[in-house]
Amino acid sequence: MDKPNGKLTPIEWQMLIDELVAEMPYQIKMYAESSKLFKARFDALIATGFTEQQALEIVKARGIMI
Template sequence: MADNNPKYTPIEWEMMADQQIETTLAIIKIQAANAKLMKAKFEALKAEGFTEQQALEIVKTRPLME
């Protein structure tokens, strides 16, 4: 029968925690880049003549990159 509750050493726990921190920091960087893309898309839509409300709706409902 498989052990569904594996035991980890303190070093393994520390390595998993370090990996989680690295992953979280990478996600934060990606989210910051995505926010810049959304803002640029919003501003570009307004520059092309869309109203602020129309641009906002497009940014909200369309994929970030098409």
């Protein structure tokens, strides 16, 4: 942002878009891998006696955090 009003120039917008596009494959892979953690937590909760609904609520509320 080189303008005092804080607005981005068209070139700056294009640079942001280019960076986003370049990072997309890595973000997609990260989501695919992190989904395995969510599924593993869900399965572990079921295996230890939680119902599917309880396991789903725990995963929704806490994600992969312990």
